[in-house]
Amino acid sequence: MKLYGIDFTSAPRRAKPITVAAGCLVDNRLLVEQLERLTDWSAFETFLRRPGPWLGGFDFPFGLPREAVIDLGWPSESWAAMVAHCHALGKTAFRATLDAYRQSRPFGRRYAHRATDIAARSHSPLKLVNPPVGLMFLEGAPRLLAAGVHLPGLHTGDVTRVALEAYPGLLARRLGASSYKNDTRRLQNHARQQARCEIVTRLQQGSPFTPFRLHGTQEVLTELIRDASGDALDAVLALVQAAQAWRSGPPSFGLPATFDPLEGWIIGAEHGA
Known part of the structure; x- marks a missing residue:
């Protein structure tokens, strides 16, 4: 089984591409075979249509909080209908709608969250800056739908x-x-480089959270530490999560038996947390 970890951006370009870590599981070893950089949407859409079998872990929110979808009167009968509606709105209207919705909510509760965001301590997919995960949803989810992949x-x-x-x-x-x-060059210091080195070492050694050991060429492993943006390392961390899901097996790949089909669920987030 080909496995992928995808570090996503809502505006891919040469200076900030979508980074893909490709690998496979061999016994208790996760082999990182290649790091790819996708610099535009055409390259990403082509990637999604690569023939299977493959399983990918994508670092962007697949869904939106049901609370917000209901409040806004957006389609709630299916994930596909909700995603198609957001895509049809376009970026300007999507942004304006979420800005207005946020201002309509009580201070301290401006951002609705999915159940999985609470469990994983991740940002609300309604957030549009620092990081713009709402825009990542808007650019990513419709492309998953259009490519016909299985979610x-x-x-x-x-x-x-x-x-x-x-x-x-x-x-x-x-x-x-x-x-x-x-991503800010002046903040790319030795302490952060050392932290990346420690993460790579722990992945190579294995842990209760990674029941297999990371392997790769010296070139690839060096890139994980050298890339101060963290994009290469994030792609490999997503690859590790994809491998964990594959090890859990179909049809659920380790996801909870039930979760909200508008919101989605993050690999490894503890259900009920």
Whole structure:
């Protein structure tokens, strides 16, 4: 089984591409075979249509909080209908609608969250800046739908191409990581480089959260530490989460038996947390 970990951006370009870590599981070893950079939407859409079998962990929210969807009167009968509606709105209207919705809510509760966001301590997908995960949803989810991939629990598609929501930050915290990345050059310091080195070492050694050991060429492993943005390492952390899901097996790939089919669920987030 080909496995992928995808560090996503809502505006791919040469300076900030979508980073893909490709690998496979061999016994108790996770082999990282390649790091790819996708610099535009065409490249990402082509990637999604690669023939299977493959399973990918994608670092962006697949769904929206049901509370917000209901409040806004958006389609709630299915994930596909909700995603199609958001796509039809376009970025300007989507942003304006979420800005107005946020202002309509009580101070301290401006952002509605999904159940999985609470469990994984991830940002609300209604957030549009720092980081713009709402825009990541708007750019990512419609492309998953258009590509016909299979999203367990959300949307039935080509079962040889499986997409699951990953969150590298969840695994990094479980590995005891301190701050390890920053896109701002002046904040890319030795302490963060050392933190990346420690994460890579822990992945190579294995842990209760990663029941297999990371292997790769020296070139790939060096890149995980060298890339101060953390994009390469985040792609590999998402790859690890994808491998964990694959090890759990179909049809649910380790996701909870039930979760909200509008909201989605992050690999490894504890149900009921």
